[in-house]
Amino acid sequence: MSVEHMNEAFDTILILDFGSQTSHLIARRIREFGIYCELLPCTQKMADLHFKPKGIILSGSPYSVYDKDAPRVDPAVFDSGVPVLGICYGLQEMTNLMGGKVEACDHREYGYAQLQIQTFPDHPFADKLFKGIESPVEVWMSHGDQVTGIADGFNVIGTTNTAPYAGVAHKDKKLFGIQFHPELSHTVCGKAILHNFVLDICQAKASWSMGEFVNKEIARIRQIVGPAGHVIGAVSGGVDSTVAAKLMNEAIGDRFHAVLVDNGVMRLNECENVKKMLADKMGINLKIVNAADLFLDRLKGVTDPEKKRKIIGNTFIEVFEAEAAIIDKECGGEIEYLLQGTLYPDVIESISFKGPSATIKTHHNVGGLLEDMKLKLIEPLRELFKDEVRELGKILGLDDELVWRHPFPGPGIAIRVLGEVTREQVEIARLADHIYIEEIKKGGFYRQISQAYAALLPVKAVGVMGDKRTYEQVIALRAVETTDFMSADVMIGAEWFLLLKRISSRIINEVKGVNRVVYDISSKPPATIEWE
Numbered sequence: 001m002s003v004e005h006m007n008e009a010f011d012t013i014l015i016l017d018f019g020s021q022t023s024h025l026i027a028r029r030i031r032e033f034g035i036y037c038e039l040l041p042c043t044q045k046m047a048d049l050h051f052k053p054k055g056i057i058l059s060g061s062p063y064s065v066y067d068k069d070a071p072r073v074d075p076a077v078f079d080s081g082v083p084v085l086g087i088c089y090g091l092q093e094m095t096n097l098m099g100g101k102v103e104a105c106d107h108r109e110y111g112y113a114q115l116q117i118q119t120f121p122d123h124p125f126a127d128k129l130f131k132g133i134e135s136p137v138e139v140w141m142s143h144g145d146q147v148t149g150i151a152d153g154f155n156v157i158g159t160t161n162t163a164p165y166a167g168v169a170h171k172d173k174k175l176f177g178i179q180f181h182p183e184l185s186h187t188v189c190g191k192a193i194l195h196n197f198v199l200d201i202c203q204a205k206a207s208w209s210m211g212e213f214v215n216k217e218i219a220r221i222r223q224i225v226g227p228a229g230h231v232i233g234a235v236s237g238g239v240d241s242t243v244a245a246k247l248m249n250e251a252i253g254d255r256f257h258a259v260l261v262d263n264g265v266m267r268l269n270e271c272e273n274v275k276k277m278l279a280d281k282m283g284i285n286l287k288i289v290n291a292a293d294l295f296l297d298r299l300k301g302v303t304d305p306e307k308k309r310k311i312i313g314n315t316f317i318e319v320f321e322a323e324a325a326i327i328d329k330e331c332g333g334e335i336e337y338l339l340q341g342t343l344y345p346d347v348i349e350s351i352s353f354k355g356p357s358a359t360i361k362t363h364h365n366v367g368g369l370l371e372d373m374k375l376k377l378i379e380p381l382r383e384l385f386k387d388e389v390r391e392l393g394k395i396l397g398l399d400d401e402l403v404w405r406h407p408f409p410g411p412g413i414a415i416r417v418l419g420e421v422t423r424e425q426v427e428i429a430r431l432a433d434h435i436y437i438e439e440i441k442k443g444g445f446y447r448q449i450s451q452a453y454a455a456l457l458p459v460k461a462v463g464v465m466g467d468k469r470t471y472e473q474v475i476a477l478r479a480v481e482t483t484d485f486m487s488a489d490v491m492i493g494a495e496w497f498l499l500l501k502r503i504s505s506r507i508i509n510e511v512k513g514v515n516r517v518v519y520d521i522s523s524k525p526p527a528t529i530e531w532e
């Protein structure tokens with residue numbers, strides 16, 4: 001529903017996803033140009049599409065076009081009159097379908113290649129794709145197949161030493177194909193190519209901005225909820241739920257009921273801080289439900305990470321449901337919607353052509369489990385990436401501190417206290433984390449780091465303090481840099497290590513029960529960001 005309204009409001013580029021690892025990067029690049037785009041599975045039929053895209057991009061794929069079960073594009077894509085750009089598999093599929101030839105190469109090509117651009121000065125649009133790019137230019141390849149026979153009606157616009165058809169353009173229709181990957185930063189001219197395609201060839205208007213989005217979204221929410229409807233929503237103080245809550249508050253004021261559940265495993269002073277920000281400063285109608293004892297009692301004796309996550313997830317739903325029922329009664333049964341802070345990467349994951357990936361960790365989820373309540377979902381951030389949410393937060397006037405907050409997982413400190421979660425253990429991890437983050441902020445590293453936290457390890461080590469032997473626990477510090485949290489690099493650097501040394505001594509001095517601090521230098525993968 002919301003997607004349709006986006007298509008009406010903004011020129012849209014459609015990306016058909018054939019399962020490439022980098023399809024979402026194509027979407028990121030296009031959004032960066034200020035153009036709205038959507039990623040749909042490659043099986044999308046043109047006849048069922050409820051909007052007319054300004055252009056269509058066919059992504060890469062792990063499949064080969066000659067595989068029996070290879071994903072097929074709807075041929076109507078090429079007759080729709082809409083410009084099309086096929087990337088890697090996209091080029092191969094277009095070629096295959098239009099009578100050209102695609103075969104396995106002798107050697108899989110992964111890495112840089114020199115693209116030689118061919119020009120067609122008399123042609124009305126063949127030169128538009130590579131406009132402004134000087135030949136030869138380095139591009140990034142990742143393929144095992146290649147076009148060995150061009151389809152009828154196409155010109156060659158680019159070649160490399162190994163690929164005679166590295167770029168093609170149709171003679172009459174605005175159909176283009178490239179063997180390399182413009183969405184990867186390694187292809188330095190990639191941005192220019194995508195820019196040429198969407199702005200010049202497709203003539204899409206760059207009207208997508210968070211400023212535009214705010215007004216349109218507020219109007220949309222008002223229309224959906226109506227003049228008397230009420231909405232409830234779980235808020236955590238994290239960026240996503242706060243931005244969503246602020247939008248709701250702007251749209252329907254006190255008819256939005258935010259609920260913060262204190263699960264006993266929040267950070268130091270978290271609930272008070274969230275209250276100060278959301279209720280006192282932003283005027284959001286917020287209720288804090290203290291359920292710390294319930295959560296901690298249920299976590300007694302549990303050491304298995306997945307069990308901890310499930311207990312917290314289920315208890316969370318239970319508490320939230322009970323609260324929602326109370327609020328519903330208070331507003332005369334007018335609650336019809338549940339607000340969720342779902343982001344576009346979650347949507348992409350769930351519609352992925354390959355299907356959702358393997359469960360590494362159970363993430364808690366609110367909406368899906370409230371079926372009995374017959375609440376409908378309202379998800380204002382469903383089309384946005386995290387950096388767009390942050391920009392939206394800025395436009396909505398959220399404090400920088402809130403906008404740039406590191407993500408904090410729903411199960412909180414429970415998955416950062418390894419082993420059994422007791423009140424005492426939570427206290428230790430909480431205090432160590434507080435010191436760590438405080439020092440990171442003082443040292444000016446907070447923005448550079450994507451996520452940092454302290455975990456308490458279930459081991460004891462020997463130390464010496466004030467000439468006495470100690471036998472106490474170990475804190476592990478984690479700090480990672482990442483853009484999408486799917487993969488992450490560990491933070492390193494001389495200055496950073498000096499700061500870590502200072503932090504280590506503060507933690508050992510100030511946190512009782514800890515005599516040793518270690519730094520986690522694993523990247524993701526193979527490790528994950530959280531320890532559990």
Ligand SMILES: Nc1ncnc2c1ncn2[C@@H]1O[C@H](COP(=O)(O)OP(=O)(O)OP(=O)(O)O)[C@@H](O)[C@H]1O
Nearest residue numbers: 234235236238239240241260261341407408409410
């Ligand atoms: N303690 C809590 N009380 C109420 N709702 C919560 C709590 N913890 C998590 N949630 C809900 O779970 C959702 C998912 O949490 P998640 O951490 O992914 O997002 P976030 O907290 O809004 O933002 P961030 O990713 O920046 O932490 C939140 O948007 C919020 O709706």
Ligand SMILES: O=c1[nH]c(=O)c2[nH+]cn([C@@H]3O[C@H](COP(=O)(O)O)[C@@H](O)[C@H]3O)c2[nH]1
Nearest residue numbers: 362363364407408409410411485528529530
């Ligand atoms: O809301 C959440 N509920 C969860 O159950 C959960 N588990 C992990 N995370 C966050 O997800 C990102 C990736 O974490 P991992 O590398 O540990 O899987 C990191 O940002 C983690 O903090 C969660 N967020």
Ligand SMILES: NC(=O)CC[C@H](N)C(=O)O
Nearest residue numbers: 060061088089143144145
């Ligand atoms: N990156 C791609 O799209 C690869 C397409 C196809 N699987 C090949 O190996 O050539």
Ligand SMILES: [Mg+2]
Nearest residue numbers: 236238408409
């Ligand atoms: Mg969070």
